[in-house]
Amino acid sequence: MELLEYQAKELFRQMGIPVLPSQRICQLQDIKQLTIPYPVVLKSQVYTGGRGKAGGIRFVENTIDAIAAAQMIFHLPIMGKYPEVLLAEAKYDADREFYLAVVLDGSERRPVLLGSQQGGIEIESQFDRLHQVIVDQEFSPYYARRLAIRMGLKGDLIQAVSAIVEKMYRLFATCDLDLVEINPLAVSPSGKLMALDGKVTVNDTALGRQALLSEFTHPLLLQGKAAQSQTSPIARVDLAGNIGVLCNGAGLTMATLDLLYKAKGRPGAFVDVGGEYRQSCPTSTLESRIQQGLDLLFESHDIQVILVNLLGSRLSCAEIAALIAAQVQQRGKYRSLPPIVVRCVGEELAQAKTTLESIGILATDYLDAAITETLSLLPVKQI
Amino acid sequence: MELLEYQAKELFRQMGIPVLPSQRICQLQDIKQLTIPYPVVLKSQVYTGGRGKAGGIRFVENTIDAIAAAQMIFHLPIMGKYPEVLLAEAKYDADREFYLAVVLDGSERRPVLLGSQQGGIEIESQFDRLHQVIVDQEFSPYYARRLAIRMGLKGDLIQAVSAIVEKMYRLFATCDLDLVEINPLAVSPSGKLMALDGKVTVNDTALGRQALLSEFTHPLLLQGKAAQSQTSPIARVDLAGNIGVLCNGAGLTMATLDLLYKAKGRPGAFVDVGGEYRQSCPTSTLESRIQQGLDLLFESHDIQVILVNLLGSRLSCAEIAALIAAQVQQRGKYRSLPPIVVRCVGEELAQAKTTLESIGILATDYLDAAITETLSLLPVKQI
Amino acid sequence: MNFTAESKILIQGISEPLGAIYTPLMQAYGTQIVAGVSPGGGGKPIADIPVFDLVEQAIAKVGRIDTSVIFVPPYEVMDAALEAIAAQIRQIIIITEGVPPLDMVRVLRKAEATETLVVGSNCPGIIVPGQLLLGIHPPEFYLPGKVGLISRSGTLTYEIALELTRAGLGQSIAIGIGGDRILSSSFQQWLQILEEDDQTEAIVLVGEIGGDSEESAARYIAEVIDKPVVAFLAGYSAPQGQFQGHAGAIVASRIAGLGADIGSAQSKLEAFKRAQVPVADRPSQIPDLVKKVLEQV
Amino acid sequence: MNFTAESKILIQGISEPLGAIYTPLMQAYGTQIVAGVSPGGGGKPIADIPVFDLVEQAIAKVGRIDTSVIFVPPYEVMDAALEAIAAQIRQIIIITEGVPPLDMVRVLRKAEATETLVVGSNCPGIIVPGQLLLGIHPPEFYLPGKVGLISRSGTLTYEIALELTRAGLGQSIAIGIGGDRILSSSFQQWLQILEEDDQTEAIVLVGEIGGDSEESAARYIAEVIDKPVVAFLAGYSAPQGQFQGHAGAIVASRIAGLGADIGSAQSKLEAFKRAQVPVADRPSQIPDLVKKVLEQV
DSSP, X not given: OBOOHHHHHHHHHHHTOOBOOEEEESSGGXXXXXXXXXXXXXXXOOSSSOHHHHTOEEEESSHHHHHHHHHHHHTOOBTTBOOSOEEEEEOOOOSEEEEEEEEEETTTTEEEEXXXXXXXXXXXXXXXXXXEEEXXXXXXXXXXXXXXXXXXXXXXXXXXXXXXXHHHHHHHHHTTEEEEEEEEEEEOTTSOEEEOOEEEEEOGGGGGGSHHHHHHSOGGGGOSHHHHHHHOOOOEEEOSSSEEEEESSHHHHHHHHHHHHHTTOOEEEEEEOXXXXXXXXXXXXXXXXXXXXXHHHHHOTTOOEEEEEEOOTTOOHHHXXXXXXXXXXXXXXTSOOOOEEEEEOSTTHHHHHHHHHTTTOEEESOHHHHHHHHHHTSOGGGO | OBXXXXXXXXXXXXXXOOBOOEEEESSGGGGGGOOSOSXXXXXXXOSSSOHHHHTOEEEESSXXXXXXXXXXXXXXXXXXXXOSOEEEEEOOOOXXXXXXXXXXXXXXXXXXXXXXXXXSGGGGGGGGGOEEEEOOSSOOHHXXXXXXXXXXXXXXXXXXXXXXXXXXXXXXXXXXXXXXXXXXXXXXXXXXXXXXXXXXXXOGGGGGGSHHHHHHSOGGGGOSHHHHHHHOOOOEEEOSSSEEEEESXXXXXXHHHHHHHHTTOOEEEEEEOOOSOBTTSOGGGHHHHHHHHHHHHHHOTTOOEEEEEEOOTTOOHHHHHHHHHHHHXXXXXXXXXXXXXXXXXXXXXXXXXXXXXXXXXXXXXXXXHHHHHHHHTSOGGGO | OOOSTTOEEEEETTTSHHHHHHHHHHXXXXXXXXXXXXXXXXXXXXXXXXXXXXXXXXXXHHXXXXXXXXXXXXXXXXXXXXXXXXXXXXXXXXXXXXXXXXXXXXXXXXXXHHTOEEEOSSXXXXXXXXXXXXXXXXXXXXXXXXXXXXXXXXXXXXXXXXXXXXXXXXXXXXXXXXXXXXXXXXXXXXXXXXXXXXXXXXXXXXXXXSSSHHHHHHHXXXXXXXXXXXXXXXXXXXXXXXXXXXXXXXXXXXXXXXXXXXTSHHHHHHHHHHTTOOEESSGGGHHHHHHHHHHHO | OOOSTTOEEEEETTTSHHHHHHHHHHHHTTOEEEEEEOTTOTTOOBTTBOEESSHHHHHHHHOOOSEEEEOSOGGGHHHHHHHHHHTTOOXXXXXXXXXOHXXXXXXXXXXXXXXXXXXXXXXXXXXXXXXXXXXXXXXXXXXXXXXXXXXSOSHHHHHHHHHHHHTTOOEEEEEEOOSSSSOSSOHHHHHHHXXXXXXXXXXXXXXXXXXXXXXXXXXXXXXXXXXXXXXXXXXXXXXXXXXXXXXXXXXXXXXXXXXXXXTSHHHHHHHHHHTTOOEESSGXXXXXXXHHHHHHO
């Protein structure tokens, strides 16, 4: 779960990472309560990047300018998203801009410290200039100093920058982050450091145990999309086509979609009812997840055929067939449903076939056959 | 630095260790503001143990009883100390009482978990029944479960007790404690646990870095004797005799006192001006520490002779002699000072002897000679 | 690697929902589950398996344990794994999904220091067809044989095992290394193990888009693997961001010099091409490719 | 143990107050100080010694380091020691006083895992008379010879060295193991090292009241040390609580089965008596006892 800039900076403040005085602007009249002296920077608080180039950051010299700029930013979509909050911050004159980050590296299977003396908006084109230090053993501040040295820093800046990296790492470890990034870290002519922008991504698996911390530190940690995704783990992803796919497991779902595309089909939505080993959704509720998933596909008006592809050691074809048959009969009372192809594997396949064929649904244990059959059920012109 | 019970319990509450509702009583009229329903327990908040047997814990049924009991406890010295605060706490009926502690074990050079099913006031006579688990590697909750098993617990109590031990360990590690103890940990008939008394000792070396934490958690962490001992590291320890000792280093000080006792002398006070390698008192101020120490001994009216014994690689006998001579001459202007024997070792001893003998002070580089000389300077009847 | 019908197996979290479901299935497959651990549940056997409160109690009672299979809830996985390592268990399989990655990093550091083989988290475990099941693979999809199967997926692994089995190509072992960002054992580690395994004659590697596991594996195959390898890849058509790895990981991969396009199906496909590893177009094509590479040996 | 005139020495915290004072004294004694570390101070030599920002930079420039002597402030000691260990330095001496004990525990765990010898914290370090000085012993009190001196104290160690030197009994080595509660190397470790050291013919052990180091050392001497040992003990007359170890430590020691009276002078004296280790009545008596035990060998 990504945090907004002002949330990230609130965490920075608590960790002792230097940030500028700032205020949240939730509505235009908040501008009048600004206690930060002008000039002030107003920044759109959206999750996507590139807001500077899109015009979501404005410098203002007085209240009148500020209200006009805030109104503009509130109505400026960035990558399609409107901000709910702006951040008003003191203006800061940087002599130089550094880049610092701590990120979880799946390849090294360790946290990695990243840094560059060339920070700012061009960092994405400068990955080659990023220096890295892998935190192979338990963290100790010498890793942070090592990064400062690799960045080419000298003298007092070594300790000043490594002190900030150390705090970033503690935030990273304490809050189970995927990423904490400061870009730019402004360096004043006298060597003073200031985090001008901040990005924090919390690992979703850890949200459940950061509840207490977030109460102490920042209640926003548990708001937003992640909390939602925890309470309803089954979601339909809509695509541009007309075939609905219900499958269990991300890999099998992707492979099934790939097969449909390769056969010139156009998936219109898919639901991954999940693997068998997630503790948060015990297997005992697999049945209810299949039902939820089917309903989600039934709700999509673009879907003209549904492919159900389920594999696993505890899936009985007969049970799946009974489940689907019951649901189709129940939902079919009130509306017409798209045709369904069911692919499952097991000893009771014959029984499943009987159950499903009686209501006009084809069942097979071969994936290729299921793909072919699914496509054949589409109206001819649609292919 | 030891914390008072109510301070320890405040930390327990923050860590999620169950404690009873309680209120601090700083003066008698606070009793009237009690929101805890009667019956209530009033407890003297003193650093020493044995307050229950001394009468410092009283159960009261109503406000009138409570005021009388509080008045009594405020005026009851325990090991010579009067409480400044009482703790009023809900009464709790325990089915059983356990003992739990986490302690730093210098012998094992590790933290050690301690536990017993026989807690309560008799624990000191029951050390043999205490079970221990050494936390040899980085802590993980299985160490806490191992303690629960060694304590002989079964079923749900294993997880319930180990969850509390885990929190105690986190408190121990986060706050740099020497000791955290819950005695008794009350067990209700239904298996619910409650920390009825708590003891927390913070390691003095860590007080400097617990400032931030203590601001977040408990401002009292930095109050009391430890803060004092940090600002004035030179202290005079008074004994029953008449010889003053000024020495550098704990080991040498103890050995010097031992030699005086063995020679039938009676030390009346000593000042350890400290080793050479303490970062908090850099060697550059050794001179001022010697001056402070001498002044502390001059202030004691029981001291009839002073032995100065200083050793170290950067101590010049000539400089020490000059320092002592100057101070004796300065202080001696206004009052009569006890005779002094100076023991120091180095090339400039001859010069030191000249300096000191001119004002009637003997200097020697032999410790045994210094001891003999010191005793010889006492009035004969005193020996 | 020590996974045979003689292996002595411990189940940590035997009374957790998944542990309770899969333990009897593993047992039914012939796996020698000698003990279970469930703190607070010690002394009450489950499916005739003795249950203990602590791993060390289990070992004291039943003797040496070769492998522990972990089913405990996500936030208890790190402690369970460290407890197993402290008790000298040197093979650990973590089935649980949703383990915080920094917990896995701590387990990994300890595993490396103690030369412990850890699989997972978020994985179906290991099956050695005809010998033992350590996890949740559906055993009826598998057949004893000579093909080693290594996969980042769960159910897709079963799909491919099924295709191999239907084609009469049995498996020497199948390992789901897991789908999480921090994986305790990598494709490389398992490629090396299967390269040395006498029972394995060919290897099928099942990858997904996201991360750089496949790219690294391809390079590793080109450099040190002599046994024939066939790959399959899922996610050519996956919508952007839906299954992709995290931007931060991509940043880090780029810095590691693995190219800007890392993680995409195209990048992985090209990596396999460079390593001369045939990539199957569909699961049902895998048996043909395996037969072909085996004939070339 | 590798402490000779040829040893290459690093000073961590060379620009800290104590580092700046004692580095020239060590150098003057002939100690080969090849580099200093002072984060932020790299590139500016001190007393002709090259100074670096990181330990790894120092090693890259000057080559192998045998021992690092640490003078950094108390809260930076753990990091400095871990940095030295990570850079493969296998002997570390921590002079600094006031290091939080749990920091020392973490250093110790790492030291044990890497077989690193750590001395301190809060200690005068090591002197090998005539060869090298690693710390703050006053070298003029020492004389090359055959007596190994191990002590928990600082200045008391010098006192006893002085008595030996005055009596013509030189020292093979003197180690201040430190006065803190968590000591990275114990009396036992040093007894074992000196037992194996060819230069050492007799050992003087200087203890204090508090803790159970002397009791454990006495048991260890009785069990495995063949070289003659003489002990001295400070604190017979110390007022209760003034120099005593912490109640918690005593609790723990009692549980460890070391008796209820652990930590007192009486307990230590009896332990030495049981181990047949003569205990000197006063520092000036030590040379006589050493001569006596050497004659008996």
